[in-house]
Amino acid sequence: MKALKALPARFHIAAAVFLLIAAAGVAGPLAATAGPGDLLGGPFVPPGADFLLGTDHLGRSVGVQLVHGIRTSLYIGLLAGVAGTVLGVLIGTLAGYRGGLADEILMGLTNIMITVPAIIVLLLLSISLDTRSVTVMGICIGAVSWPWTARAVRSQIASLRQREHVDIARLSGSRTWRIIAVELLPYMMSYIVMAFVIQLYGAILAEAALSLLGLGPSGTASLGVMLHWAIAWESIRGGQWWVFLTPTVFITAITFSLLLVQSSLDTVFNPRLRVGKAAR
Amino acid sequence: MTYRPGRPSRRFLLQASAAVGAGGLLAACTGTGGASGTATVLYTAGLQDGEPANFNPLGWTAAWPVGNYAVHLYETLFNFNLLTGESEPLLASGIAWEGNTGTVTLQEGTTWQDGTALTSADVVATFALGDRNEGIAYGDIHTYVDAVEAPDDRTIAFTLNAARPQRLRLMDLLCFTYILPKHLWDGVADAELTEFANTEPVGSGPYRLESYTHQDVTLARHEDYWGAAVHGKPVPEKVVHATYEGNDAANLSFQNGDIDLSAYFLPRVNELWEDKDLPVKTWEPDAPYHLPGSIPMLIINTTTGPLADARVRRALAHAIDYAKIAESAMAGMSDPAQASVILPEGAESVHFNAEAAAAGWSYDPAEAARILEEEVGAAKGDDGIYVLPDGTRLGPFKAATPQGWTDWNAALDIVATTATAAGIEVATEFSDFSEVNDNLGNGAFDMVLWYVSDVAPSSPWSRIRDLIDDRDVPPVGEMAFWNFGRFHHDDVPALLDEAATAADPAGATAAYTALDDIIRAEAPAIPLMYRPLEFYQFSEKNWTGFPTKEDPYCAPMQGMTGIQILSKITPVEQ
Numbered sequence: 001m002k003a004l005k006a007l008p009a010r011f012h013i014a015a016a017v018f019l020l021i022a023a024a025g026v027a028g029p030l031a032a033t034a035g036p037g038d039l040l041g042g043p044f045v046p047p048g049a050d051f052l053l054g055t056d057h058l059g060r061s062v063g064v065q066l067v068h069g070i071r072t073s074l075y076i077g078l079l080a081g082v083a084g085t086v087l088g089v090l091i092g093t094l095a096g097y098r099g100g101l102a103d104e105i106l107m108g109l110t111n112i113m114i115t116v117p118a119i120i121v122l123l124l125l126s127i128s129l130d131t132r133s134v135t136v137m138g139i140c141i142g143a144v145s146w147p148w149t150a151r152a153v154r155s156q157i158a159s160l161r162q163r164e165h166v167d168i169a170r171l172s173g174s175r176t177w178r179i180i181a182v183e184l185l186p187y188m189m190s191y192i193v194m195a196f197v198i199q200l201y202g203a204i205l206a207e208a209a210l211s212l213l214g215l216g217p218s219g220t221a222s223l224g225v226m227l228h229w230a231i232a233w234e235s236i237r238g239g240q241w242w243v244f245l246t247p248t249v250f251i252t253a254i255t256f257s258l259l260l261v262q263s264s265l266d267t268v269f270n271p272r273l274r275v276g277k278a279a280r
Numbered sequence: 281m282t283y284r285p286g287r288p289s290r291r292f293l294l295q296a297s298a299a300v301g302a303g304g305l306l307a308a309c310t311g312t313g314g315a316s317g318t319a320t321v322l323y324t325a326g327l328q329d330g331e332p333a334n335f336n337p338l339g340w341t342a343a344w345p346v347g348n349y350a351v352h353l354y355e356t357l358f359n360f361n362l363l364t365g366e367s368e369p370l371l372a373s374g375i376a377w378e379g380n381t382g383t384v385t386l387q388e389g390t391t392w393q394d395g396t397a398l399t400s401a402d403v404v405a406t407f408a409l410g411d412r413n414e415g416i417a418y419g420d421i422h423t424y425v426d427a428v429e430a431p432d433d434r435t436i437a438f439t440l441n442a443a444r445p446q447r448l449r450l451m452d453l454l455c456f457t458y459i460l461p462k463h464l465w466d467g468v469a470d471a472e473l474t475e476f477a478n479t480e481p482v483g484s485g486p487y488r489l490e491s492y493t494h495q496d497v498t499l500a501r502h503e504d505y506w507g508a509a510v511h512g513k514p515v516p517e518k519v520v521h522a523t524y525e526g527n528d529a530a531n532l533s534f535q536n537g538d539i540d541l542s543a544y545f546l547p548r549v550n551e552l553w554e555d556k557d558l559p560v561k562t563w564e565p566d567a568p569y570h571l572p573g574s575i576p577m578l579i580i581n582t583t584t585g586p587l588a589d590a591r592v593r594r595a596l597a598h599a600i601d602y603a604k605i606a607e608s609a610m611a612g613m614s615d616p617a618q619a620s621v622i623l624p625e626g627a628e629s630v631h632f633n634a635e636a637a638a639a640g641w642s643y644d645p646a647e648a649a650r651i652l653e654e655e656v657g658a659a660k661g662d663d664g665i666y667v668l669p670d671g672t673r674l675g676p677f678k679a680a681t682p683q684g685w686t687d688w689n690a691a692l693d694i695v696a697t698t699a700t701a702a703g704i705e706v707a708t709e710f711s712d713f714s715e716v717n718d719n720l721g722n723g724a725f726d727m728v729l730w731y732v733s734d735v736a737p738s739s740p741w742s743r744i745r746d747l748i749d750d751r752d753v754p755p756v757g758e759m760a761f762w763n764f765g766r767f768h769h770d771d772v773p774a775l776l777d778e779a780a781t782a783a784d785p786a787g788a789t790a791a792y793t794a795l796d797d798i799i800r801a802e803a804p805a806i807p808l809m810y811r812p813l814e815f816y817q818f819s820e821k822n823w824t825g826f827p828t829k830e831d832p833y834c835a836p837m838q839g840m841t842g843i844q845i846l847s848k849i850t851p852v853e854q
Binding site for chain 2: 059
């Protein structure tokens with residue numbers, strides 16, 4: 001509780017915004033009386049009494065699509081975030097703790113992955129895979145987003161393992177996995193949490209980018225897919241602002257609130273950024 | 281993508297570059313239209329994407345005005361009229377049949393743009409090109425034509441194969457094959473015929489290729505056009521076809537008045553005159569705004585699974601909301617598709633049997649349920665999807681079409697939604713064009729939304745053949761080029777031959793109706809909507825006198841008889 005109070009006000013605002021949107025994504029699809037694919041009205045009905053956020057080119061409710069889209073985006077984000085973070089921490093820890101040849105090989109691989117632009121790998125993956133399910137997409141995004149986490153974790157582990165308590169654990173005969181799990185990782189938790197938040201919003205943006213290009217999950221509403229059809233049906237030229245503005249605003253709100261949460265956490269966890277203390 | 285009023289318009293830039301290209305001062309003094317004086321340049325768009333690669337009519341990648349049915353530069357013997365179904369005279373003045381021999385007579389005075397006379401020798405040489413290189417599209421001419429001969433300078437005799445006297449297919453050939461100058465193409469090596477870039481094309485048409493860049497193709501009027509007396513002298517001194525990155529950029533340009541005549545898919549086109557008060561029109565001011573010219577078909581694989589059962593396919597046909605597809609997916613630019621593979625308007629309308637079509641399927645989920653429950657004996661599962669008596673669940677069936685064909689994608693989305701709601705689960709799958717094309721040819725699909733034979737002299741014969749004739753169609757696993765669903769019906773071949781050789785239109789119509797009845801009974805393919813051959817919207821800001829349904833002097837398009845637009849339009853007094 002004390003730690004929460006130490007957090008700046010923007011953290012609370014950002015967290016509240018994110019939780020509200022997430023709640024809409026979880027509760028909305030359950031509460032909605034119609035599915036995202038249901039053809040409810042005429043094409044491009046403006047927002048009004050019948051449709052709070054209007055309808056799209058097929059006469060589907062933008063509001064219903066939005067809550068389903070948030071759910072899809074969060075699901076992909078969580079899946080990719082967990083996958084990316086776990087992979088990154090695993091590879092970074094192994095490289096940093098083992099050192100030597102293992103370090104060389106793993107970091108070589110990491111550096112290669114960093115130099116290859118993730119979006120291109122994702123594009124190629126999306127085109128070559130037969131299935132376009134949401135889960136596969138989440139895993140693909142996670143599979144290309146781990147390198148930065150791995151590099152950061154590796155450098156931290158490499159310095160942590162020089163500490164005395166690690167030496168003592170090693171001398172007392174602890175196994176490698178126990179040392180990593182008990183002696184090293186707890187010191188890294190703050191960093192891992194922040195890395196996870198970065199992965200989460202990175203993955204939501206990656207999904208939006210892929211779907212915008214028409215490579216999104218098929219048969220499912222997602223924020224990126226909504227944007228794709230908004231552009232394909234020229235709603236910007238046609239002036240149907242509700243169709244493209246809705247997903248844009250929510251993608252921005254989700255990623256921006258997550259970014260604020262992450263940077264606020266950083267000011268608490270990172271001693272150099274701590275506010276109100278003459279630490280420097 | 282956003283409109284910035286401060287920037288010079290595309291029209292201005294194009295004019296500037298055209299003026300510079302034409303030699304600076306002179307062109308600038310005569311004025312190329314726009315803000316000062318009256319227009320002398322017609323700006324078109326929609327038929328050429330990206331930088332022109334070549335202008336070779338024998339290859340497969342020729343840039344506008346070669347291909348796209350355009351007859352600005354190269355001309356064909358006959359010009360197919362989409363409205364009447366007539367093959368109108370172009371280079372030829374007519375064709376006279378005597379048994380299996382059709383004798384084509386050339387118009388008087390036909391001349392190439394370099395001044396050489398265009399004679400029957402050029403026509404014979406053109407059709408002989410197929411023998412010199414097998415990559416040429418009409419190389420299969422000898423399957424139904426025995427001989428092409430020139431008895432004299434002005435006539436050409438086409439002798440049909442007595443075993444397959446296909447006059448319809450010959451008329452396709454005469455309407456869509458560009459006649460090329462023998463004296464120039466004789467100099468091209470056989471292997472080069474399809475590869476030759478032909479960047480200085482010499483045709484017989486009213487326009488010459490002046491210049492081309494990655495942004496536009498510019499045609500200049502050929503002042504000594506042989507057909508000025510017969511076909512009329514074109515009015516615009518230049519025709520500039522602008523190329524765009526995509527639909528939205530092109531449509532924005534059109535909306536801003538930078539383009540006079542556009543063939544882009546422009547959803548909700550009526551908003552331009554209803555809401556924005558722009559001087560924009562299409563073929564007709566009310567929905568569907570365009571003249572239908574093709575029928576996107578939901579082709580069903582009739583070889584495996586529950587869809588091999590004609591009753592299930594017919595139930596599916598009753599579970600598709602055609603009105604919704606016309607309203608939403610086609611943005612109102614189509615009438616709801618009827619249960620017929622013959623177009624109800626334009627050239628094919630003589631063969632369209634409205635009564636028979638009305639007796640076919642329509643959107644009626646209750647009827648779909650009745651067929652499945654009473655005829656098939658299926659029962660609805662807990663998830664709302666029917667299960668056949670043998671335990672097979674109806675779906676999920678994959679409905680595929682290429683990604684990025686927005687109206688086709690939307691139509692399939694509607695099929696998936698309404699069919700699933702009616703108890704036949706359909707899921708859409710939008711992927712790369714070549715992937716869909718391969719799967720279709722090899723029979724590796726459940727259903728695919730695809731294009732089948734546009735309006736042509738031979739339609740609807742060619743369309744029906746492409747849908748249900750299984751003669752020469754390889755089995756699933758090998759590449760087929762028509763009848764992708766591998767549909768078989770014993771009566772089809774005889775009826776098709778009857779339609780092709782019928783003595784009068786009424787006889788052909790009877791055969792077509794019988795064939796259409798087979799399709800209505802067995803639903804191997806379901807028409808989803810009508811699409812124009814070319815979208816056609818024009819702006820009267822700079823030019824007036826374009827054909828409309830009120831003034832239908834030619835078909836609403838840039839190609840084929842649309843060439844007549846150029847001699848009928850007049851510049852607007854500015």
